[in-house]
Amino acid sequence: SQQGEEDPQALSIQEGENATMNCSYKTSINNLQWYRQNSGRGLVHLILIRSNEREKHSGRLRVTLDTSKKSSSLLITASRAADTASYFCATDGGNKLVFGAGTILRVKS
């Protein structure tokens, strides 16, 4: 399976700190995407990084992709209480997106 696996499963930090989540996968991909889900709601797309890209930024988000290690990381800088959510990586191997089980991030104020 090419399923992405996030690490850690849960993360608790203080407001203002940085949060880093990692995603590993098993097969070659076209792109890798990160999504956020607030409690009990639908997912919201955060960022897409293509297989030929190594790093991408969007506001306080920084995503890296290492295709040789089949891994990606999502860094949220200067976290806020509103960043409390579940974060999922999704890998596009060509015929569908495959989502991991997610990292639950809690930002304490």
Place this chain on the structure above:
Amino acid sequence: DVKVTQSSRYLVKRTGEKVFLECVQDMDHENMFWYRQDPGLGLRLIYFSYDVKMKEKGDIPEGYSVSREKKERFSLILESASTNQTSMYLCASSTRQRGGSYNEQFFGPGTRLTVL
């Protein structure tokens, strides 16, 4: 703004009932998807469709069927609901790039289905 709407936020049904979950998107997306989400398992793909009247099985299609008669609408059908189908159901839509890779998916708010 892309909008994906689902017919119900919460639904309670009895074992054996036929259940229809409807999803509508307003951005003319070719691709539509149905997922179920269970704690610790992430999102699992049930069915997807890349065109009107086209459907493809995902990872867990057993016990489900789908219908896509119009481009904007994708329905998930539980032919005979069972308690193990109690879950959060999420619909999504997206475009697809030339060459086949997927662009971002836009999700609906989800339907929390309880089967008693």
